[in-house]
Amino acid sequence: MSAGKAVISRRKFLIMSAAGLLVACSRSDDQATTGLAEESVAAPAWLPKLIGDQAAAARIGNAYLDLHPGHRSIDTLTTDIERSLVNYDATAVDLRDADRVASVLQRLVRHDYTVADVTSVDGWVLSTTEARIYALTALAL
Amino acid sequence: MFIDARNLPDQTVLETDLAIIGGGVAGITLARALADSGIRICLVEAGGLELDPQVQALYEGENVGIDYSTTATRLRYFGGSSNHWGGYTRPLDPIDFEQRDWVPHSGWPFSMEELLPWYKPATELTQIAPAHFDDAPYWEQETGATLPRPATGRMRFQFVHFSPPTRFGTEYREELETAPDIQVLLNANVTRIAAAENGRTVSRLDIRTLNNLTHQVRARRYVVAVGGLENARLLLLSNDVVKAGLGNHNDQVGRYFMEHPHLAGFAEIVAGDMGRLPKIMRERVRVQGRSAKVAFNPATDFLREERLLNATFMMGVARNYAAQPTPDQEEPRSSAHRDMLLAARRFLSDSDVDSTTDAADALGVWLGIGGSCEQAPNPDSRVSLSDSRDALDLPRLKLDWRLTEQDRVSFYTHMRSLALEFGALGLGRMLETIADKDNWPQPVAGGSHHMGTTRMSDDPTRGVVDRNCKVHDIENLYVAGSSTFPTSGSANPTLTLVALTLRLAQHLKEQMR
Numbered sequence: 245m246s247a248g249k250a251v252i253s254r255r256k257f258l259i260m261s262a263a264g265l266l267v268a269c270s271r272s273d274d275q276a277t278t279g280l281a282e283e284s285v286a287a288p289a290w291l292p293k294l295i296g297d298q299a300a301a302a303r304i305g306n307a308y309l310d311l312h313p314g315h316r317s318i319d320t321l322t323t324d325i326e327r328s329l330v331n332y333d334a335t336a337v338d339l340r341d342a343d344r345v346a347s348v349l350q351r352l353v354r355h356d357y358t359v360a361d362v363t364s365v366d367g368w369v370l371s372t373t374e375a376r377i378y379a380l381t382a383l384a385l
Numbered sequence: 386m387f388i389d390a391r392n393l394p395d396q397t398v399l400e401t402d403l404a405i406i407g408g409g410v411a412g413i414t415l416a417r418a419l420a421d422s423g424i425r426i427c428l429v430e431a432g433g434l435e436l437d438p439q440v441q442a443l444y445e446g447e448n449v450g451i452d453y454s455t456t457a458t459r460l461r462y463f464g465g466s467s468n469h470w471g472g473y474t475r476p477l478d479p480i481d482f483e484q485r486d487w488v489p490h491s492g493w494p495f496s497m498e499e500l501l502p503w504y505k506p507a508t509e510l511t512q513i514a515p516a517h518f519d520d521a522p523y524w525e526q527e528t529g530a531t532l533p534r535p536a537t538g539r540m541r542f543q544f545v546h547f548s549p550p551t552r553f554g555t556e557y558r559e560e561l562e563t564a565p566d567i568q569v570l571l572n573a574n575v576t577r578i579a580a581a582e583n584g585r586t587v588s589r590l591d592i593r594t595l596n597n598l599t600h601q602v603r604a605r606r607y608v609v610a611v612g613g614l615e616n617a618r619l620l621l622l623s624n625d626v627v628k629a630g631l632g633n634h635n636d637q638v639g640r641y642f643m644e645h646p647h648l649a650g651f652a653e654i655v656a657g658d659m660g661r662l663p664k665i666m667r668e669r670v671r672v673q674g675r676s677a678k679v680a681f682n683p684a685t686d687f688l689r690e691e692r693l694l695n696a697t698f699m700m701g702v703a704r705n706y707a708a709q710p711t712p713d714q715e716e717p718r719s720s721a722h723r724d725m726l727l728a729a730r731r732f733l734s735d736s737d738v739d740s741t742t743d744a745a746d747a748l749g750v751w752l753g754i755g756g757s758c759e760q761a762p763n764p765d766s767r768v769s770l771s772d773s774r775d776a777l778d779l780p781r782l783k784l785d786w787r788l789t790e791q792d793r794v795s796f797y798t799h800m801r802s803l804a805l806e807f808g809a810l811g812l813g814r815m816l817e818t819i820a821d822k823d824n825w826p827q828p829v830a831g832g833s834h835h836m837g838t839t840r841m842s843d844d845p846t847r848g849v850v851d852r853n854c855k856v857h858d859i860e861n862l863y864v865a866g867s868s869t870f871p872t873s874g875s876a877n878p879t880l881t882l883v884a885l886t887l888r889l890a891q892h893l894k895e896q897m898r
């Protein structure tokens with residue numbers, strides 16, 4: 245499956261999520277469209293725009309993945325991040341606009357700290373979204 | 386006039402109106418404030434004008450609680466502990482005076498309003514006036530730097546001021562020496578506050594010198610001002626008439642000992658963009674001859690909502706990181722800091738996201754954090770008398786400093802708040818270095834702040850002194866100092882104890898007219 249196809253799948257997922265349809269449809273829809281065999285291997289276009297240094301981010305990301313082995317999937321992480329993004333700002337669902345997504349994710353990371361949505365990675369207190377972004381970096385960049 | 390008690394004829398009796406025991410911050414403040422009142426004062430000080438190891442050794446005590454030095458945290462000579470205090474100065478917060486249903490034994494007999502008129506002259510005595518403790522616009526204007534606005538609702542910024550630090554013994558010595566109504570008796574250890582037979586009035590002070598002379602001071606009124614640990618010890622030592630010790634009818638003297646647990650090395654913050662972390666947040670800034678620095682304190686509403694104790698955090702730059710690591714920055718801790726600064730670079734800047742990798746010369750800094758927490762009043766945290774004796778053959782002080790789970794949870798929550806605040810502001814990331822989150826980080830040190838051992842309460846069964854700092858049930862005995870604080874807040878105590886002492890001076894003026 246191409247990266248583009250994965251993005252379309254997630255877009256659909258996110259639009260549905262924004263429309264409140266997620267609970268009823270997400271599993272079957274997501275599985276039907278993406279499926280395990282269709283696991284994405286490409287980084288979303290917004291990811292490099294958020295990472296100061298790939299190697300450093302990947303080291304932190306790997307520490308996160310060691311703590312959360314179930315998240316060791318580009319698709320899962322991307323979906324989780326984009327789902328948080330939509331929940332935070334539903335106007336940002338156009339995932340083709342990488343600059344806009346990255347900008348909203350930057351705000352979302354700060355927002356995570358504001359609402360104490362944080363996780364601990366090797367002692368670092370990190371926004372959940374931020375930690376996933378580093379984990380995604382470890383897997384996809 | 387200064388008199389050396391070692392040079393007086395043995396068994397001298399001095400008569401005066403007011404005897405102040407202890408020539409430290411509180412004693413000197415009180416004597417000065419009453420200098421022109423027409424009240425004759427005798428200030429009785431255990432030490433001389435300089436540190437004498439033999440005199441200082443009288444401060445040695447027995448420790449049965451958290452490891453604590455009773456000698457390194459105070460000085461026994463004229464000027465008292467101000468001879469080596471750090472000068473960190475800030476008033477208590479209004480909430481510290483309140484009775485908080487989640488803090489056992491909390492509540493002062495009055496609100497902060499009562500002390501406000503005395504805080505101002507206290508800032509003059511500690512040489513930090515005019516003070517702007519809670520005035521961000523003032524500091525923004527004076528420093529030309531915009532301070533970030535707290536974003537989480539958990540924290541707020543206050544401004545700790547730094548006294549030069551005022552050495553009370555040096556700064557105010559000449560005034561006392563030349564004041565016509567003030568006698569300062571040096572090298573005079575008060576060994577007992579002698580009560581009349583009824584146990585309701587004090588009749589005299591018994592004094593011993595280290596060259597074995599004994600003297601007496603007789604006065605109309607007496608003020609104990611020998612420091613937050615020794616105030617309790619001296620009352621307990623004065624047990625010839627009231628067996629439990631003066632003022633101790635209700636077993637309150639010595640209890641509720643509070644420190645400010647000072648924790649270092651519990652967490653580290655890395656910050657990337659110094660342009661967004663104004664200097665006053667990371668180092669002392671000097672404005673118009675005074676210096677100040679930002680303190681991070683919990684927001685009052687957050688304290689109420691989460692039912693927490695108060696705290697103060699301050700930080701300073703521990704290390705600078707350049708874009709290229711220096712050889713000494715390759716050890717694990719620096720590598721971890723550098724990784725975080727590099728990874729989070731985009732999150733720690735205010736510029737719009739782009740994909741360029743601009744390698745500026747400075748990568749960021751490691752900020753060391755100091756934390757000082759309020760501890761809840763605890764009757765089991767206490768000063769009592771030891772079985773061992775000092776060179777004057779008096780029972781030494783026995784200290785049992787204890788902290789509670791409530792204290793620890795509060796501290797930990799506020800530490801988290803600091804991490805969240807730095808994250809929410811996009812300023813930095815916190816690395817928690819506490820090895821065991823379920824226990825106090827070691828070592829827990831104090832701030833040399835001795836509070837609570839003769840606490841103030843309108844109810845004699847719950848305190849030693851009343852709202853005027855008069856010992857319950859004793860007509861002519863008062864206590865000055867931070868031992869009267871019913872709760873400790875998280876601000877360093879000296880400004881507040883000076884304010885309370887000035888208030889006491891006014892009260893005594895009225896009473897002794």
Ligand SMILES: Cc1cc2nc3c(=O)[nH]c(=O)nc-3n(C[C@H](O)[C@H](O)[C@H](O)COP(=O)(O)OP(=O)(O)OC[C@H]3O[C@@H](n4cnc5c(N)ncnc54)[C@H](O)[C@@H]3O)c2cc1C
Pocket residue numbers: 406407408409410411412429430431432457458459460461462463464465466467469470471472473474573574575576610611612613615619832833834835865866867877878879880882
């Ligand atoms: C290292 C250190 C740093 C500190 N830093 C700060 C700070 O930054 N900010 C802050 O607010 N506070 C600080 N403090 C605390 C501050 O010094 C005290 O709050 C203050 O000195 C207390 O004043 P006091 O008059 O009650 O006691 P003291 O200043 O200790 O004075 C007590 C006096 O009583 C005398 N005395 C004792 N026993 C007898 C006796 N039996 N008979 C006669 N005289 C006696 C002593 O010799 C002494 O002169 C610090 C203390 C230390 C030790």
